[in-house]
Amino acid sequence: MSHSLFSLAFGIGTQNRAGQWLEVFYAQPLLHPAGELTEAVANIIGYSGGNQAITITNAQAAVLAAACKPLNAEQSALLTRLAESHRPLVVTLLETDTALCSTPEAYLKLHLLSHRLVKPHALNLSGIFPLLPNVAWTSQGAIDLSELPERQLEARLKGELLEVFSVDKFPKMTDYVVPTGVRLADSARIRLGAYVGEGTTVMHEGFINFNAGTEGPNMIEGRVSAGVFVGKGSDLGGGCSTMGTLSGGGNIVISVGQGCLIGANAGIGIPLGDRNTVEAGLYVTAGTKVNLLDERNQLVQVVKARELANQPDLLFRRNSQTGAVECKTHKTAIELNAALHSHN
The missing domain is CATH 3.30.60.70 (Trimeric LpxA-like enzymes)
Structure with a gap:
């Protein structure tokens, strides 16, 4: 057996009366654990390879604790505590990052995200919804x-x-993981599986879905949907402020560059480059037709918004007279972007 694992974690969880897993808590999940640790665990629980979630007894947890002590003191200490548990215990081993097969596997990958061990859309989460039971x-x-x-x-x-x-199907993140260096005004609005970077502030109406998040430092006042990853804010205090909706999902990754501002009730369906501003109330989808203006507000051409994805220093706005979506670039956009940030 190969002793190389993608992830390993010792968990304690909840089962229903039929013995089906409802949720699993992993206090210290490991990414790419040492081969010696993997081998020691495999020999005790009978692991022979593949992605498996193996239920263990308290006695097995105690044996694992002793075996792991010279290899990983932190995991050994955790197993010593787990050996005293009155709740079901499980060892979840992922040989590869492939489609999910069990509820403990699904919870392990959500923990990897919220522990900041991997970033959004870096994991294969195929099949996650049927494996997460809808529970109270x-x-x-x-x-x-x-x-x-x-x-x-x-x-x-x-x-x-x-x-x-x-x-x-998803619990709130802070019942499982509380990342360092964050402010969360309403923790119920952040799901397990969210990646909340150091220095991030999520205000009361902010929401971060699973497989989404912020690199930090950032100010989040709106919705960060699955598949969205917000880049670092500027060093001059603004961070990336989102008051609208950032929508991703499926195989789409919506990234937001540094120093961006997405206004109240605004939203995006394209990745933004650094220092972009989206006017309040404006939703920019990939197919939105955009009037590209020069520094004198003269129309240069009409493009679809997807053609402006990842470009820096853009200001998206709606013309109040014609209703057309406009985009200003270069020096003018930079100046307007800075002015809007100073008033935010």
Whole structure:
């Protein structure tokens, strides 16, 4: 067996009464773990290769802790704690970054993103939705929806309240990972699988989906959809401020360059280069026809917005008289961009 793994993690999670996984928490996932550690783990749990999620007992966790101690002290300490667990334990081993096959595998890849071990769209997440059960996220953890009414009654009979925070496939990131150096005004608006870079501030109406995020430092006041990755902001305090919608998804990656401003209720469907500004209320899709203006506001040509993707120093706006989408470039755009940032 090859001792090279893409990822390895020891997890503790929740199963329903039928023994099906609802969620898994990985405190210290590893990317490209050392071969010696992989070999030691494989020998104890009977791993023979491929992508597998192997349920282990408390006794096996204790044996793993002892075997890992000379190889990785942090993982050994984690396994020592897991050996005391009253909840199900699992070892998830990914030999390759291929399509997902189980709920523990799906949760491991979401953890890799939120732990900043990989960036959005760097992982194969094919098949993730059927593998993430729709569950009730409650004050007592994840609960299978078919079991929720009975659990609510049990709580009431004990004089307790079982609070349901959401019903969704994805939990909030901060119940699993709290990245360093961030400010999150409403953590419920950031899903597990979001990449939130150092220095990022997400305001109350900000939202970051899974497989999306910010490199940081950034100010997020709008929606960052799956497939979008916002680049670093400028060093002069603005960061990249998003108050509108950044839409990606599928095989599309929408990147946002440094020092950009996307105004309130605005949105993009194309990657932006550095120091771009999109006027408030304007949604620029790949097929949007754009009047390209010169420094004297004279029409140069009409292009589709996709032709302006990744270009720096652009100002996108809508003509208030004609309704046409316009784009100014070069010196004028730079000056207007700087002026808008100074008032933001």
